[in-house]
Each structure stands twice: as C-alpha cells, then as structure tokens.
Amino acid sequence: MNSTPRRILLAATAILGAYVGIWAAFFPGSFYDAFPGFGLAWVSVDGPFNEHLIRDVGGLYLGLTAASIAAILARTAAPGRVVGLxxxxxxxxxxxxxxxxxxxxxxxxxxxxxxxxxxxxxxVLLALPARPVVVTPVSAAPAALAAPAASVSEATR
Incomplete structure (x- = not known):
C-alpha cells in the first residue's frame, strides 16, 4: 500500500521539481540570473549562459515531477520507490x-x-522499502485476548 508519509515525501519532490523545472524550462534567462530566488544567484556564478542546458535541466526536473505525481496516485509503494531511486x-x-x-x-x-x-x-527515503506490516494470526494471539470469550461461555452455563 502507498502510505501517507510516502505520499508526503513524493509531494515534496513534486513541489521542488515543479519550482525548478518550470522556471528553468520556460524562463531560462531569469533562471540563470536569479535562481534560487530570494536575492541569491547560484547558476550565473558557474559559467556563461547556455539556454539549451538550462532548458534541459528544466525538462529533467519536470520529468521527475511528473513521475512523482504519478507515484502519489499509485495504490502501491513500488512506483514511489522507483521515483525515489x-x-x-x-x-x-x-x-x-x-x-x-x-x-x-x-x-x-x-x-x-x-x-x-x-x-x-x-x-533516498523514497527508495527505501516500506516498513512491513506485521499481522498476528488469531491462533497466535495471547491468552489474555481469548479470556473474555471463555468467561462469557462460563457465564452462560
């Protein structure tokens, strides 16, 4: 089953991917000059502007975003683990x-x-396997759980 914590982590990756991906893919000049925003500039310090490379990075992030969204909607954890990888x-x-x-x-x-x-x-967290759900068979239940049933049958005698 795809758990709520896994879906929350997937949503975080989708938000991150959409933020970077939309900006880089559709506004590469602005991305180059002003990413990550907030008065900082991390891309322009690393070399000359390359529109092709920046749009490709945007496409990569948007692809990861799409995969994250698809994994959120999945009924099992496996797609989320693959996206996490x-x-x-x-x-x-x-x-x-x-x-x-x-x-x-x-x-x-x-x-x-x-x-x-x-x-x-x-x-990394998304790629980890889900914690196994341990189901205790009824026959292996502690005697304390079976006691009320015995007392009911004794009361009807």
Whole structure:
C-alpha cells in the first residue's frame, strides 16, 4: 500500500521539481540570473549562459515531477520507490558536483549544500522499502485476548 508519509515525501519532490523545472524550462534567462530566488544567484556564478542546458535541466526536473505525481496516485509503494531511486541517483550526482565546486558567498554555499542535501535525502527515503506490516494470526494471539470469550461461555452455563 502507498502510505501517507510516502505520499508526503513524493509531494515534496513534486513541489521542488515543479519550482525548478518550470522556471528553468520556460524562463531560462531569469533562471540563470536569479535562481534560487530570494536575492541569491547560484547558476550565473558557474559559467556563461547556455539556454539549451538550462532548458534541459528544466525538462529533467519536470520529468521527475511528473513521475512523482504519478507515484502519489499509485495504490502501491513500488512506483514511489522507483521515483525515489531516480531522485536519489540524480541528487547524488548533483550534490557531489556542488560539494566539489563550492562557489559564491557563505550563504550561497550553505543554501546550496543544504537544499541539494534535502533533495538527495528525499530520494533516498523514497527508495527505501516500506516498513512491513506485521499481522498476528488469531491462533497466535495471547491468552489474555481469548479470556473474555471463555468467561462469557462460563457465564452462560
């Protein structure tokens, strides 16, 4: 079964993916100059503007967003785990690059490392198997659970 916590994690990836994806795919110049917003600029410090590359990044994020939304709607956990694997692989490579290329102010570096770390962690958490549901068979139930039934039968004698 697809649990509520898994759906919440998937929703977080969908929101993250939509934020980055829509901005990069449809407004690449603005994305280059002003991503992630809030007065910070993380992309322009890394080299010259490349519209093709930025739109491709937007497409990648929108693809992950679509997969996250589909997994939210799934009845089982398996699609969410597969989507999590995709986010984790992408996140590990993306995070690794930025750890090796720390650029910008201290606020930029911390923001970059924390936000990309969260993105990676979401993917890893989603890829983990669901906790198994343990069902105790009635025959293995403790005697205390069976006691009320015995007392009822004794009362009817």
């Amino acid at each position: 995709g986010w984790a692989v992408f996140g590990a490579i993306h995070y690794g690059y930025h750890l090796l290329h720390l650029e910008g102010s201290a606020i930029d570096i911390v923001g970059n490392v924390v936000s990309l770390g969260i993105s990676l962690a979401l993917g």
